[in-house]
Amino acid sequence: MTMSNTGGRRKPPTIHDVAREAGVSRGTVSRVLNGGHYVSPTAQEAVNAAIRKTGYVVNRHARSLITGRSDSIGFLLTEPQEKLFEDPNFNVLLRCCTQALASHDIPLLLMLAGTEDERRRITRYITAGHVDGVLVVSSHSADPVAEELRQAGVPLVQCGKPMGRGSKVSYVAADDRDGARDMVRHLLSLGRRRIGVVTGPLDSPGGVDRLAGYKEVLTEAGVEIDERLIVSGDYSRASGEAGAERLLAQAPDMDAVFVASDLMAQGALTALRRAGRRVPEDVALGGFDDSTAATESTPALTTIRQPYDRISNEMVRVLLAQIGGEDPAAVILPTELVRRESA
Amino acid sequence: MTMSNTGGRRKPPTIHDVAREAGVSRGTVSRVLNGGHYVSPTAQEAVNAAIRKTGYVVNRHARSLITGRSDSIGFLLTEPQEKLFEDPNFNVLLRCCTQALASHDIPLLLMLAGTEDERRRITRYITAGHVDGVLVVSSHSADPVAEELRQAGVPLVQCGKPMGRGSKVSYVAADDRDGARDMVRHLLSLGRRRIGVVTGPLDSPGGVDRLAGYKEVLTEAGVEIDERLIVSGDYSRASGEAGAERLLAQAPDMDAVFVASDLMAQGALTALRRAGRRVPEDVALGGFDDSTAATESTPALTTIRQPYDRISNEMVRVLLAQIGGEDPAAVILPTELVRRESA
DNA sequence: TTCTCTACTGTGAACGCTCACAGAAGCATG
DNA sequence: CATGCTTCTGTGAGCGTTCACAGTAGAGAA
Numbered sequence: 001m002t003m004s005n006t007g008g009r010r011k012p013p014t015i016h017d018v019a020r021e022a023g024v025s026r027g028t029v030s031r032v033l034n035g036g037h038y039v040s041p042t043a044q045e046a047v048n049a050a051i052r053k054t055g056y057v058v059n060r061h062a063r064s065l066i067t068g069r070s071d072s073i074g075f076l077l078t079e080p081q082e083k084l085f086e087d088p089n090f091n092v093l094l095r096c097c098t099q100a101l102a103s104h105d106i107p108l109l110l111m112l113a114g115t116e117d118e119r120r121r122i123t124r125y126i127t128a129g130h131v132d133g134v135l136v137v138s139s140h141s142a143d144p145v146a147e148e149l150r151q152a153g154v155p156l157v158q159c160g161k162p163m164g165r166g167s168k169v170s171y172v173a174a175d176d177r178d179g180a181r182d183m184v185r186h187l188l189s190l191g192r193r194r195i196g197v198v199t200g201p202l203d204s205p206g207g208v209d210r211l212a213g214y215k216e217v218l219t220e221a222g223v224e225i226d227e228r229l230i231v232s233g234d235y236s237r238a239s240g241e242a243g244a245e246r247l248l249a250q251a252p253d254m255d256a257v258f259v260a261s262d263l264m265a266q267g268a269l270t271a272l273r274r275a276g277r278r279v280p281e282d283v284a285l286g287g288f289d290d291s292t293a294a295t296e297s298t299p300a301l302t303t304i305r306q307p308y309d310r311i312s313n314e315m316v317r318v319l320l321a322q323i324g325g326e327d328p329a330a331v332i333l334p335t336e337l338v339r340r341e342s343a
Numbered sequence: 344m345t346m347s348n349t350g351g352r353r354k355p356p357t358i359h360d361v362a363r364e365a366g367v368s369r370g371t372v373s374r375v376l377n378g379g380h381y382v383s384p385t386a387q388e389a390v391n392a393a394i395r396k397t398g399y400v401v402n403r404h405a406r407s408l409i410t411g412r413s414d415s416i417g418f419l420l421t422e423p424q425e426k427l428f429e430d431p432n433f434n435v436l437l438r439c440c441t442q443a444l445a446s447h448d449i450p451l452l453l454m455l456a457g458t459e460d461e462r463r464r465i466t467r468y469i470t471a472g473h474v475d476g477v478l479v480v481s482s483h484s485a486d487p488v489a490e491e492l493r494q495a496g497v498p499l500v501q502c503g504k505p506m507g508r509g510s511k512v513s514y515v516a517a518d519d520r521d522g523a524r525d526m527v528r529h530l531l532s533l534g535r536r537r538i539g540v541v542t543g544p545l546d547s548p549g550g551v552d553r554l555a556g557y558k559e560v561l562t563e564a565g566v567e568i569d570e571r572l573i574v575s576g577d578y579s580r581a582s583g584e585a586g587a588e589r590l591l592a593q594a595p596d597m598d599a600v601f602v603a604s605d606l607m608a609q610g611a612l613t614a615l616r617r618a619g620r621r622v623p624e625d626v627a628l629g630g631f632d633d634s635t636a637a638t639e640s641t642p643a644l645t646t647i648r649q650p651y652d653r654i655s656n657e658m659v660r661v662l663l664a665q666i667g668g669e670d671p672a673a674v675i676l677p678t679e680l681v682r683r684e685s686a
Numbered sequence: 687t688t689c690t691c692t693a694c695t696g697t698g699a700a701c702g703c704t705c706a707c708a709g710a711a712g713c714a715t716g
Numbered sequence: 717c718a719t720g721c722t723t724c725t726g727t728g729a730g731c732g733t734t735c736a737c738a739g740t741a742g743a744g745a746a
Contacts, residue, residue, distance in 0.1 A: 028696080124400065
């Protein structure tokens, strides 16, 4: 359609070529490129035609050199390497964020900070201004990298509530407490009363809030909180399996269990099956996340849906706003109960 | 340690500041930055000290503007969005490539080309020279995007053998044929003779080669090839389940099955279990990839290990060489049989 | 007319770096 | 002493863009 660069690599057209072609000045072309304010319709038209004809694409390096912006943003994952991709939530988040950024024509730089060395390298890279901002994802929200970046004045937004309540850092999170409440209410509505819970890590707000929701609903319903029905995990499949095992040992009469992530719920399913408990007949099982793990299991998991697409969009929106000079913001998004087979 | 950018964002030091600090010229600093040839030890030392003292980090945009290189490379995934992350192999590959690049201090730009729109946008972005080269990953190797980029003269390396035998495109792949041979030989050594196979997509060399290995070994062993023991899938879990079902219907006496990917093998496991076949007692099951799916299943999968870490390193090495002007290259890496529980 | 205001356009001057080139210094060779 | 060679260093130009500024033209008001 346009003059694409077939064959060898020739010198690409510059803004100057476009200007000459359109019979205007560089400045006018630049203005068209950047929103088109204060440009006559005639010039606008001529420039666009010239751009199409020459196949011009802006040289981002030249632009960045002068604007000081890189027009790219980083996606930072701070997890030990083994766990890095076990959790399907990371994948979904990565995919959604990439797409959300793509719609703004902003490339995403993937940054994996598993080891101490990598963290140093990446911190240096980011503080050097090679990206305009950072999307931070990590399951344990007390992240020193994020804090360091924040102090260096780098715009960033975290996925999930951060630990320190005082720190003014942007974040986007699902409503953990409310989601947990919905799930436990659902289990109660099924007639279950001996409801166990495998929590997330309790050094993270997400883990704490989901446990809080659990306790609240039980208390409101007049069901006594039994500490033997509460164990904690770290969102890994293995910890879900171990957690369910411990619960079965401590409270053999358990008739339902709320597991704070689908991946852990998968593990719990294994443990329950091994113990000869039928799901959902003997023990109703509720997960959290609605990740791919939920539909892959048999039985498919009843779970709380985290709106990852909306979370990603909001993260990008908040980050872009912050890069544009706005203040840090917190966004909490509603969850939704998804009924499948396990409860 | 050094003067890090604490607090607000001040103007970062330039090469000029370093030169002044070190008492040398810009040129000398630049030479130190780029390998340090033709620089006296004294100057070398002074410059390094000045860099440490000022906290200088090169401005990549200014450098790129003049060199024409972006010093970044793209990771292109051309798959429909749903499948994008279902396959754990993609995750591993992405992780390994990111790390391989990180060791060269090269950032990775993630590019997801699921829809036609995205493909156009990304092709445009790449041909505009915003990345120096591209790592291409896709399960169906007949990829129009890759071909288009290749014709535009963009350095790229594919993961897996490409379809057209004539096209001079770099690639790195595991030895599919040999891996399949190892697995089938192993199944034979277990005393199995009615060995089924669920192949990968037969419009891709990987799928074809694994099937070829299967047939070769059986023929060499004097076992007759039975077409009822051969069905094909598309590497998805669902297709593995359907494939195993079909095999059981067509050849109920099947005593082993070689499934061309671990994800499909997971599906096959479900089908076998549903049909009441014990694995490995009644039917021995062999997978391919040694992805996370292999250890997550019960029983854990005996499989053929694809050396993803080496594949990634080679992809990066070949790509960098090609960017440096060398000719396209093909690398085939050996696989390894990993015995677990399923066979 | 003259002035002001708005809408638009063109022109240097950067941005921070690398590269080519010229030149200096040191040393051996003719 | 001149010449060449090698090793090292500094300087000016320029990469392609944006930005600030100056300037023009036309419309409307005084």
